[in-house]
Amino acid sequence: MAELLIVNNLKTYFDRYDGVVKAVDGISYKVNYGETLAIVGESGSGKTVSVLSLLRLIKRNGRIVDGEAIFDGKDLLKLNKEELRQVRGKDISIVFQDPMTSLNPIMRVGIQIMEPILWHRVMSDKEARERAIELLRLVGIPEYKTRVWDYPFQFSGGMRQRVMIAIALACNPKLVIADEPTTALDVTVRAQILNLLSDMKEEFKTSVIFITHDITLAMNFADTIMVMYAGKIAEYASAEKFIRNPLHPYSQGLISSTLDINAKEGTLRPIPGNPPSLVNPPSGCRFHPRCSYAQDICREVEPEYKEVEDGHFVACHLVKGGKFNA
Amino acid sequence: MPELLSVKNLRKYFPVKKKFLKAVDNVSFSLEQGETLGLVGESGSGKSTLGRSILRLIEPDAGEIIFDGVDLRKLKGEELRQKRRFMQIIFQDPLASLNPMMTIGQNIEDPLIIHNIGTREERRRAVEELLDIVGLGREVIDAFPYEFSGGQQQRVGIARALALNPKFIVADEPVSSLDVSIQAQIVSLLYELKRRFKISYLFISHDLAVVRYLSDKVAVMYLGTIVEMAPKEELYTNPLHPYTRALLASVPKMPRDGERQRRFSALKGEVPSPIDLPQGCRFQSRCEYVMETCRKQEPAFREVSPGHFVACHLV
Amino acid sequence: MEVAINRKVKRTSYWSSAWRRFKRNKMAVAGLIYIIIIIIVSIFTPWIAPYPYDEPHYAHTFEKPSAKFWWGTDDLGRDMFSRNLYAMRNALLVGFGSQIVVLIIGVIIGSIAGYRGGLVDTLLMRITDIMYAFPTFLFNVILVTVMGRGLFTILVAVGLTGWAGMARLIRGMVMYLKHAEFVEAARALGAKESYIIRKYILPNMLGPIIVSLAFGIPNGIWIEAGLALIGMGVRPPMPSWGNMIGAGIGYIMAFPHMVVFPVLTFALTLLAFTYVGDGLRDALNPRSEV
Numbered sequence: 001m002a003e004l005l006i007v008n009n010l011k012t013y014f015d016r017y018d019g020v021v022k023a024v025d026g027i028s029y030k031v032n033y034g035e036t037l038a039i040v041g042e043s044g045s046g047k048t049v050s051v052l053s054l055l056r057l058i059k060r061n062g063r064i065v066d067g068e069a070i071f072d073g074k075d076l077l078k079l080n081k082e083e084l085r086q087v088r089g090k091d092i093s094i095v096f097q098d099p100m101t102s103l104n105p106i107m108r109v110g111i112q113i114m115e116p117i118l119w120h121r122v123m124s125d126k127e128a129r130e131r132a133i134e135l136l137r138l139v140g141i142p143e144y145k146t147r148v149w150d151y152p153f154q155f156s157g158g159m160r161q162r163v164m165i166a167i168a169l170a171c172n173p174k175l176v177i178a179d180e181p182t183t184a185l186d187v188t189v190r191a192q193i194l195n196l197l198s199d200m201k202e203e204f205k206t207s208v209i210f211i212t213h214d215i216t217l218a219m220n221f222a223d224t225i226m227v228m229y230a231g232k233i234a235e236y237a238s239a240e241k242f243i244r245n246p247l248h249p250y251s252q253g254l255i256s257s258t259l260d261i262n263a264k265e266g267t268l269r270p271i272p273g274n275p276p277s278l279v280n281p282p283s284g285c286r287f288h289p290r291c292s293y294a295q296d297i298c299r300e301v302e303p304e305y306k307e308v309e310d311g312h313f314v315a316c317h318l319v320k321g322g323k324f325n326a
Numbered sequence: 327m328p329e330l331l332s333v334k335n336l337r338k339y340f341p342v343k344k345k346f347l348k349a350v351d352n353v354s355f356s357l358e359q360g361e362t363l364g365l366v367g368e369s370g371s372g373k374s375t376l377g378r379s380i381l382r383l384i385e386p387d388a389g390e391i392i393f394d395g396v397d398l399r400k401l402k403g404e405e406l407r408q409k410r411r412f413m414q415i416i417f418q419d420p421l422a423s424l425n426p427m428m429t430i431g432q433n434i435e436d437p438l439i440i441h442n443i444g445t446r447e448e449r450r451r452a453v454e455e456l457l458d459i460v461g462l463g464r465e466v467i468d469a470f471p472y473e474f475s476g477g478q479q480q481r482v483g484i485a486r487a488l489a490l491n492p493k494f495i496v497a498d499e500p501v502s503s504l505d506v507s508i509q510a511q512i513v514s515l516l517y518e519l520k521r522r523f524k525i526s527y528l529f530i531s532h533d534l535a536v537v538r539y540l541s542d543k544v545a546v547m548y549l550g551t552i553v554e555m556a557p558k559e560e561l562y563t564n565p566l567h568p569y570t571r572a573l574l575a576s577v578p579k580m581p582r583d584g585e586r587q588r589r590f591s592a593l594k595g596e597v598p599s600p601i602d603l604p605q606g607c608r609f610q611s612r613c614e615y616v617m618e619t620c621r622k623q624e625p626a627f628r629e630v631s632p633g634h635f636v637a638c639h640l641v
Numbered sequence: 642m643e644v645a646i647n648r649k650v651k652r653t654s655y656w657s658s659a660w661r662r663f664k665r666n667k668m669a670v671a672g673l674i675y676i677i678i679i680i681i682v683s684i685f686t687p688w689i690a691p692y693p694y695d696e697p698h699y700a701h702t703f704e705k706p707s708a709k710f711w712w713g714t715d716d717l718g719r720d721m722f723s724r725n726l727y728a729m730r731n732a733l734l735v736g737f738g739s740q741i742v743v744l745i746i747g748v749i750i751g752s753i754a755g756y757r758g759g760l761v762d763t764l765l766m767r768i769t770d771i772m773y774a775f776p777t778f779l780f781n782v783i784l785v786t787v788m789g790r791g792l793f794t795i796l797v798a799v800g801l802t803g804w805a806g807m808a809r810l811i812r813g814m815v816m817y818l819k820h821a822e823f824v825e826a827a828r829a830l831g832a833k834e835s836y837i838i839r840k841y842i843l844p845n846m847l848g849p850i851i852v853s854l855a856f857g858i859p860n861g862i863w864i865e866a867g868l869a870l871i872g873m874g875v876r877p878p879m880p881s882w883g884n885m886i887g888a889g890i891g892y893i894m895a896f897p898h899m900v901v902f903p904v905l906t907f908a909l910t911l912l913a914f915t916y917v918g919d920g921l922r923d924a925l926n927p928r929s930e931v
Contacts, residue, residue, distance in 0.1 A: 257510035
């Protein structure tokens with residue numbers, strides 16, 4: 001079976017003083033073995049929550065209201081605490097956004113890499129130590145044999161992110177979730193880390209879910225692209241199909257409002273309006289207040305998320321037969 | 327167009343224990359009225375410090391800042407405050423730059439109150455007009471900053487900066503903390519304002535694409551100095567300094583005709599500490615073309631073709 | 642090109658949203674109601690109290706609560722209820738009054754230290770550290786001995802011994818705000834330092850100051866009662882929870898009413914202020930919302 005992860009109708013809501021925040025409101029997607037899926041969205045799109053829900057790493061006022069997430073034959077959302085703990089760090093691991101705060105400042109780097117190995121009892125102490133050193137070498141830390149005993153503050157931002165990647169790969173996970181791993185880094189370092197992720201993916205044969213707000217990066221880097229808006233999936237397609245034919249108006253808007261370094265002057269077309277409230281989302285299609293093609297049906301009826309051509313899913317009333325009809 | 331701003335040999339060092347952090351080290355450039363200079367750099371480049379030093383929000387240690395014919399460094403107290411009317415700043419974190427205890431209207435109105443401009447009625451009308459210019463409705467006047475989104479807050483920040491009709495605005499990474507679709511809105515707005523009011527911007531950013539869109543001239547900073555400066559098109563089509571080339575190469579580009587980039591051209595190493603600078607060219611530790619001269623002598627910042635300046639021994 | 646907001650804008654200031662958050666804390670609201678009631682009662686005590694606090698009824702000493710004396714009488718036949726009311730009044734006077742002293746001293750020292758920095762700051766903070774380290778109660782006893790045992794002098798003494806925390810708090814806030822981005826923005830606009838202090842720095846310090854004062858009041862009440870307990874408080878026959886409890890302890894087995902009522906009202910009052918302080922701290926800090 002080619003599918004490593006199948007998510008069906010996931011709904012995660014948060015209870016807040018002014019109402020229920022429907023952060024993720026019914027999304028379905030899949031990740032194949034060896035695939036890189038990019039989840040693209042802005043703040044409030046639900047991209048981070050949708051993935052953290054899988055490992056139930058959401059805030060205390062959040063609850064998974066519905067859905068299933070079949071990973072390797074088991075429904076992640078139905079696992080008990082102990083079973084879930086076995087999955088975290090071993091079968092599925094996460095690389096977080098901010099390398100400055102994601103590492104334990106008072107623990108040596110080598111120990112932090114060894115921790116998941118030892119917790120999941122994958123190898124002996126001695127083997128774990130050797131593995132930690134080897135991982136540091138693989139992620140490109142110079143003088144890795146000595147640096148394995150250094151503390152996080154002795155590393156720069158890019159180096160710390162490499163350490164995070166080493167920790168994520170320690171138990172040879174099947175799936176690595178990278179939550180905006182390069183956003184907090186300098187531009188030139190970003191390129192290094194992206195290359196590293198590509199290499200590691202090849203080396204370890206893992207699948208990757210890459211969360212980002214950068215559509216250009218997603219189009220270049222991923223095999224499959226999933227665009228989220230206001231807790232729902234707007235569009236889902238292979239990168240090639242998406243590049244050739246982005247169907248959803250939001251996807252098109254993201255592309256035309258992203259400043260490309262090669263763009264000609266005056267070609268910037270921003271998406272008007274502001275991101276919607278998740279407590280009181282707009283009626284019908286959540287994107288309609290900002291959509292220049294909005295029709296009456298868009299204001300009233302929520303569009304169905306359906307397959308419009310092979311492997312290409314969109315939720316938009318104006319898409320028929322694989323074509324966008326304005 | 328007349329020259330609005332001329333910065334000569336500006337320096338700002340921060341003492342750190344027994345050494346110095348050379349945040350801005352001998353920077354010179356000039357700007358004409360209506361011209362926008364894009365200032366690009368990564369962390370530690372000193373671009374933010376440079377922007378603030380020009381406005382004397384941080385006191386520079388040495389150099390000249392000739393603004394509208396007057397050396398800003400020689401002004402004191404009231405004279406400086408008066409001059410501030412013509413040079414403003416927009417910040418990276420819009421919420422942090424607004425007084426949380428004042429309403430939106432009060433925040434925008436404040437510059438007028440500070441400089442004793444207009445009656446209450448006139449000020450009120452000015453606030454309404456400014457809100458119009460930045461695309462906000464009048465209903466926000468009595469509301470408070472934290473109720474709004476980042477994009478809206480930044481519009482307020484821009485409205486406040488425009489209140490005194492400045493000739494020069496330092497925009498310190500004004501869109502970096504905003505969502506992509508909102509970034510585009512704000513960049514569009516800044517572009518419109520530039521055209522409409524002929525304001526000169528010092529547009530500071532790490533985002534090369536945004537800089538290209540808004541600037542007339544671009545300067546690239548590395549560890550406190552400008553390593554290359556050229557008219558926009560020239561810099562992007564004919565970059566000379568290895569650092570500039572590396573920056574341009576490491577940015578993902580919109581795939582054309584199905585040409586995707588799985589790997590990115592990456593510069594090796596990371597930005598070294600600005601405290602212990604090596605002798606010679608600051609970029610030597612990461613440069614793939616480094617030669618003996620680079621380790622001995624710091625390259626001079628020279629004009630190699632009209633308007634195109636570089637500091638590199640290879641050129 | 643431009644984008645209009647077409648949603649209704651609620652008018653909520655820092656204070657109204659703080660009030661909203663405060664209301665969600667039931668115990669804090671209960672505490673506030675209690676405090677408001679006792680403040681009103683204290684203001685009108687001379688009219689509400691059934692008897693003067695020092696009027697003895699030698700024929701009715703040690704009486705248990707009855708229709709005539711609602712909370713009973715003490716060893717001199719004085720009405721416990723009336724005495725309690727006056728004790729509460731004194732406690733509130735010292736509690737609030739001492740905080741005014743704390744505020745004045747704390748603001749002066751804290752803002753000068755925070756704003757000036759350098760040598761001035763170091764000097765003032767060392768003085769503050771010494772004050773902080775002093776055993777407060779002992780210091781109060783010394784001050785009362787020197788200044789005399791009146792309500793006013795006690796209030797001043799409590800204030801004089803309790804300003805260190807406030808000074809530190811204010812200094813910290815001033816130092817932080819001096820470099821806050823919106824303050825930098827004000828400077829960039831060309832504002833004078835005095836204007837900045839008035840409109841940008843001071844208003845943004847109010848929240849934590851209010852919380853500190855809210856916790857300082859029960860502290861003052863505590864000290865006042867403690868001083869009275871050891872005989873260093875207000876001079877009898879003026880009642881204080883401290884001297885009432887102190888006098889009544891000896892009779893606790895036979896006539897518990899002499900101790901129970903003052904203890905209960907004392908404890909309830911402290912509790913109420915503490916809950917209100919907690920509520921204020923959460924309410925005035927916008928980030929405490931999930």
